[in-house]
Amino acid sequence: MPSFTFSKALRLLTPSDFKPVFDQAPFRASHQHFMFLARSNGLDQPRLGLVVAKKNVRLAVQRNRIKRLVREAFRAYQHELPPIDCVFLTRRGIDQLDNSVLRKQLEQQLKRLIKKAGAAQS
Numbered sequence: 203m204p205s206f207t208f209s210k211a212l213r214l215l216t217p218s219d220f221k222p223v224f225d226q227a228p229f230r231a232s233h234q235h236f237m238f239l240a241r242s243n244g245l246d247q248p249r250l251g252l253v254v255a256k257k258n259v260r261l262a263v264q265r266n267r268i269k270r271l272v273r274e275a276f277r278a279y280q281h282e283l284p285p286i287d288c289v290f291l292t293r294r295g296i297d298q299l300d301n302s303v304l305r306k307q308l309e310q311q312l313k314r315l316i317k318k319a320g321a322a323q324s
Contacts, residue, residue: 208277214251214287223251223289229318231311235296235304238315240288242323248283250276253291264297271301275308282316284323 214220227239243249252272254265272290276283299307 204281206277206280208273212247212249212280214249214289219249219287220251220289223287227289228322229286229315231314231318233307233311235293235299235307236311237291237293238288238311239291240286240315240319243285243287245285248280248285249287251287251289253289255292258292258294259297261297267301268292268296268304271304272308275305275312279309279312279316283312284316284319286319288315
């Protein structure tokens with residue numbers, strides 16, 4: 203039975219983890235309110251980094267809600283994702299989406315990312 207935890211090994215934590223993804227991200231899954239950037243990581247599991255800027259989402263409550271929903275969606279799809287480093291970036295207006303709409307959009311974009319990165323891996 204696979205584990206669906208979100209351990210430290212599944213996170214991008216340091217600027218040196220984020221930099222390669224920002225510099226060269228061959229895989230993108232974009233939406234009006236957010237974007238995923240991704241690249242292969244050479245490990246055996248995918249990793250996630252979150253960038254939820256105060257400029258785009260004013261209230262801490264909203265930023266935390268968005269991060270929680272992104273982590274939850276990533277956790278659910280982590281076994282389908284190829285070994286990639288993935289960075290989630292917010293855009294203006296994301297805080298206006300309610301949980302169900304945001305969850306649905308996140309799942310859609312993660313599936314696109316799985317399709318793009320999986321095709322490149324094989």
